[in-house]
Amino acid sequence: xxxxxxxxxxxxxxxxxxxxxxxxxxxxxxxxxxxxxxxxxxxxxxxxxxxxxxxxxxxxxxxxxxxxxxxxxxxxxxxxxxxxxxxxxxxxxxxxxxxxxxxxxxxxxxxxxxxxxxxxxxxxxxxxxxxxxxxxxxxxxxxxxxxxxxxxxxxxxxxxxxxxxxxxxxxxxxxxxxxxxxxxxxxxxxxxxxxxxxxxxxxxxxxxxxxxxxxxxxxxxxxxxxxxxxxxxxxxxxxxxxxxxxxxxxxxxxxxxxxxxxxxxxxxxxxxxxxxxxxxxxxxxxxxxxxxxxxxxxxxxxxxxxxxxxxxxxxxxxxxxx
Amino acid sequence: xxxxxxxxxxxxxxxxxxxxxxxxxxxxxxxxxxxxxxxxxxxxxxxxxxxxxxxxxxxxxxxxxxxxxxxxxxxxxxxxxxxxxxxxxxxxxxxxxxxxxxxxxxxxxxxxxxxxxxxxxxxxxxxxxxxxxxxxxxxxxxxxxxxxxxxxxxxxxxxxxxxxxxxxxxxxxxxxxxxxxxxxxxxxxxxxxxxxxxxxxxxxxxxxxxxxxxxxxxxxxxxxxxxxxxxxxxxxxxxxxxxxxxxxxxxxxxxxxxxxxxxxxxxxxxxxxxxxxxxxxxxxxxxxxxxxxxxxxxxxxxxxxxxxxxxxxxxxxxxxxxxxxxxxxxxxxxxxxxxxxxxxxxxxxxxxxxxxxxxxxxxxxxxxxxxxxxxxxxxxxxxxxxxxxxxxxxxxxxxxxxxxxxxxxxxxxxxxxxxxxxxxxxxxxxxxxxxxxxxxxxxxxxxxxxxxxxxxxxxxxxxxxxxxxxxxxxxxxxxxxxxxxxxxxxxxxxxxxxxxxxxxxxxxx
Ligand SMILES: Nc1ncnc2c1ncn2[C@@H]1O[C@H](COP(=O)(O)OP(=O)(O)OP(=O)(O)O)[C@@H](O)[C@H]1O
Ligand SMILES: [Mg+2]
Numbered sequence: 001x002x003x004x005x006x007x008x009x010x011x012x013x014x015x016x017x018x019x020x021x022x023x024x025x026x027x028x029x030x031x032x033x034x035x036x037x038x039x040x041x042x043x044x045x046x047x048x049x050x051x052x053x054x055x056x057x058x059x060x061x062x063x064x065x066x067x068x069x070x071x072x073x074x075x076x077x078x079x080x081x082x083x084x085x086x087x088x089x090x091x092x093x094x095x096x097x098x099x100x101x102x103x104x105x106x107x108x109x110x111x112x113x114x115x116x117x118x119x120x121x122x123x124x125x126x127x128x129x130x131x132x133x134x135x136x137x138x139x140x141x142x143x144x145x146x147x148x149x150x151x152x153x154x155x156x157x158x159x160x161x162x163x164x165x166x167x168x169x170x171x172x173x174x175x176x177x178x179x180x181x182x183x184x185x186x187x188x189x190x191x192x193x194x195x196x197x198x199x200x201x202x203x204x205x206x207x208x209x210x211x212x213x214x215x216x217x218x219x220x221x222x223x224x225x226x227x228x229x230x231x232x233x234x235x236x237x238x239x240x241x242x243x244x245x246x247x248x249x250x251x252x253x254x255x256x257x258x259x260x261x262x263x264x265x266x267x268x269x270x271x272x273x274x275x276x277x278x279x280x281x282x283x284x285x286x287x288x289x290x291x292x293x294x295x296x297x298x299x300x301x302x303x304x305x306x307x308x309x310x311x312x313x314x315x316x317x318x319x320x321x322x
Numbered sequence: 323x324x325x326x327x328x329x330x331x332x333x334x335x336x337x338x339x340x341x342x343x344x345x346x347x348x349x350x351x352x353x354x355x356x357x358x359x360x361x362x363x364x365x366x367x368x369x370x371x372x373x374x375x376x377x378x379x380x381x382x383x384x385x386x387x388x389x390x391x392x393x394x395x396x397x398x399x400x401x402x403x404x405x406x407x408x409x410x411x412x413x414x415x416x417x418x419x420x421x422x423x424x425x426x427x428x429x430x431x432x433x434x435x436x437x438x439x440x441x442x443x444x445x446x447x448x449x450x451x452x453x454x455x456x457x458x459x460x461x462x463x464x465x466x467x468x469x470x471x472x473x474x475x476x477x478x479x480x481x482x483x484x485x486x487x488x489x490x491x492x493x494x495x496x497x498x499x500x501x502x503x504x505x506x507x508x509x510x511x512x513x514x515x516x517x518x519x520x521x522x523x524x525x526x527x528x529x530x531x532x533x534x535x536x537x538x539x540x541x542x543x544x545x546x547x548x549x550x551x552x553x554x555x556x557x558x559x560x561x562x563x564x565x566x567x568x569x570x571x572x573x574x575x576x577x578x579x580x581x582x583x584x585x586x587x588x589x590x591x592x593x594x595x596x597x598x599x600x601x602x603x604x605x606x607x608x609x610x611x612x613x614x615x616x617x618x619x620x621x622x623x624x625x626x627x628x629x630x631x632x633x634x635x636x637x638x639x640x641x642x643x644x645x646x647x648x649x650x651x652x653x654x655x656x657x658x659x660x661x662x663x664x665x666x667x668x669x670x671x672x673x674x675x676x677x678x679x680x681x682x683x684x685x686x687x688x689x690x691x692x693x694x695x696x697x698x699x700x701x702x703x704x705x706x707x708x709x710x711x712x713x714x715x716x717x718x719x720x721x722x723x724x725x726x727x728x729x730x731x732x733x734x735x736x737x738x739x740x741x742x743x744x745x746x747x748x749x750x751x752x753x754x755x756x757x758x759x760x761x762x763x764x765x766x767x768x769x770x771x772x773x774x775x776x777x778x779x780x781x782x783x784x785x786x787x788x789x790x791x792x793x794x795x796x797x798x799x800x801x802x803x804x805x806x807x808x809x810x811x812x813x814x815x816x817x818x819x820x821x822x823x824x825x826x827x828x829x830x831x
Binding site for chain 2: 186187201
């Protein structure tokens with residue numbers, strides 16, 4: 001029993017879960033507005049875009065890469081789809097399919113550059129981020145699109161759950177299915193854990209990378225559509241700057257920047273943690289400029305705790321090995 | 323390129339058909355000619371040993387067969403089809419399975435998933451069947467007669483267990499040829515016996531095995547044919563019946579070696595190291611011994627006897643619970659390895675990959691990493707000239723086979739990496755040097771090289787603790803032998819007065 005408890009506490013997601021619960025408890029005693037159904041649903045809704053992007057990024061991190069360009073991909077796809085919808089009309093199916101297609105294509109471009117140039121993924125995706133975003137700003141001259149169709153901007157909910165939350169839930173479940181139940185998901189873990197071994201076992205490395213970055217681009221574009229639906233307009237620079245928040249949430253959730261490690265449940269907790277923290281601070285009337293400071297501290301503490309645990313683990317395994 | 327197979331038909335008649343023929347293979351790595359016109363034939367269901375000194379190209383030849391590297395020249399005839407090179411997938415489809423020297427496991431996946439990873443490749447988008455994977459993994463382990471924790475993540479397992487996982491992985495594949503690149507380097511005697519038995523079992527199933535090992539004793543026990551490489555060229559292929567250990571050593575190195583006992587060590591100098599009643603519960607108990615400058619003290623014991631734990635304690639990495647250590651007659655506290663290094667203790671680890679080297683860094687950086695202070699000149703900057711001199715000195719002295727000292731260590735062959743570890747410690751100019759299995763995975767020629775280095779160090783007055791599980795080695799290379807069994811020193815022996823058999827019995831009792 002004691003061992004079981006100890007085992008539980010060593011698990012990263014249990015630790016994060018505990019922190020969330022403690023924080024939520026603190027905020028709800030200080031501010032009565034925190035634990036109300038209305039506030040909780042608002043919170044879920046406003047973090048759903050981030051959750052969809054995180055689902056895509058998680059898969060890239062598991063494969064041992066990183067994608068910085070997904071917010072730019074989301075902005076580009078969002079813009080292209082908005083133009084098409086405004087000019088030709090359409091429906092939700094068309095909107096998501098087109099966005100997914102654009103996003104996946106832009107993601108595959110990342111993968112091919114990474115594979116054939118042999119460059120590291122940070123550098124490649126930072127470059128493509130700048131490139132995609134600059135082109136977008138050049139073409140739009142920074143102008144927003146306001147005249148989106150009515151069906152696109154009107155509120156929808158399924159069983160009283162807002163549409164963005166539904167999409168986020170589907171994205172996360174799909175990712176869960178991908179990484180834990182599909183063989184390609186397990187290959188992605190293998191690739192992240194030991195790329196050389198994956199190559200030697202005969203994994204199709206370029207195929208896996210196209211899939212992974214394509215998936216991240218796909219999810220980003222879907223998130224872009226959801227975001228446009230929420231704010232009822234397409235602003236070219238609205239999503240820029242979100243990439244680091246998303247990355248922070250995924251890493252908070254236990255995904256490793258060196259690849260091979262990460263879970264969907266952890267990612268969800270990472271987002272919830274950031275959401276509770278930022279929402280609670282707002283309710284307490286803390287200036288939104290200090291968000292960054294607090295978020296930064298939480299991430300730093302969490303990441304160093306993980307790194308420290310990994311170091312102890314390594315020491316222990318060396319001891320065991322002798 | 324696909325040409326019919328008539329090409330090699332004029333070779334001498336073969337009793338069993340060839341499973342794979344590698345003809346005239348050459349491979350060059352930026353500056354190093356790793357293989358030069360090597361031909362290598364493996365017959366169906368034979369047990370073929372590939373022997374040669376460190377860096378002679380064994381692993382490279384195997385990687386070409388596996389499709390990891392493409393040869394610069396040569397043809398590979400597999401399943402009656404000629405290929406200029408293979409891909410990993412094509413090689414595996416033809417039934418070639420490799421156990422790599424570095425194991426190539428996935429540290430983040432479970433034992434069962436590692437063993438059956440190939441099932442994930444069968445068809446990309448299919449469902450994972452966990453229960454089936456675990457069941458099949460258990461079946462494979464039963465065939466090898468081992469019991470591993472199927473659900474445990476491989477990265478948490480000790481090296482020897484990982485090696486068993488790698489062996490299980492090839493058994494799980496539909497192999498027609500299994501290549502094992504030094505599979506026994508960190509196994510216990512019992513596990514080696516089981517493995518050799520498995521290799522014979524594979525033969526019974528008409529599966530061929532290529533076995534790379536530096537333990538000639540093993541090679542002679544199971545090989546049917548032996549191919550010897552030297553310096554990237556093939557020396558020849560011989561039936562095992564025509565060859566013995568001495569002949570094999572000669573073929574591998576091109577020179578003869580004789581071994582003799584060391585003269586008895588006698589010295590009046592006061593001991594440099596004195597260990598009294600040292601204990602760490604669960605690791606080792608009540609260890610006492612003396613060590614004098616210039617003496618080579620052998621500690622022989624099997625994996626798990628407590629030998630490595632004791633060594634780590636002396637190196638400050640495994641603090642004891644009780645007892646004391648005196649260095650130069652004065653009590654010394656060794657809470658960290660930095661303290662140990664300050665006291666002039668050096669430690670060459672058994673597991674060179676995780677304790678000894680920074681793999682992506684250059685050979686030069688690895689050698690000087692622990693002596694940077696000594697190489698600083700004006701303003702505390704590193705003196706490039708002195709650094710270069712020191713590096714070249716050790717590369718020469720230990721015959722590290724490399725093109726340039728600024729190449730990353732991971733490019734070196736396994737045995738040459740071992741020498742770099744040794745160079746790193748010698749550069750610190752230690753008074754006491756602990757060598758934990760320094761010749762594991764090192765070929766005979768290089769072993770002799772390392773013995774000569776050890777002798778030279780001892781002659782210079784360095785006290786040496788030489789830990790090993792090879793009886794012959796401890797008999798010929800040390801002045802005094804401590805036998806470690808079940809976490810205790812059970813005997814102190816004089817190499818001149820004990821036979822190989824007695825010693826073998828003493829360590830297994
Ligand atoms: N990727 C590489 N890049 C550059 N040189 C390499 C590479 N791989 C091997 N070499 C060089 O090729 C030669 C043959 O190496 P190989 O690993 O085949 O030796 P080996 O016979 O397996 O030796 P060991 O017994 O030490 O494992 C060595 O000189 C080595 O330094
Ligand atoms: Mg090798």
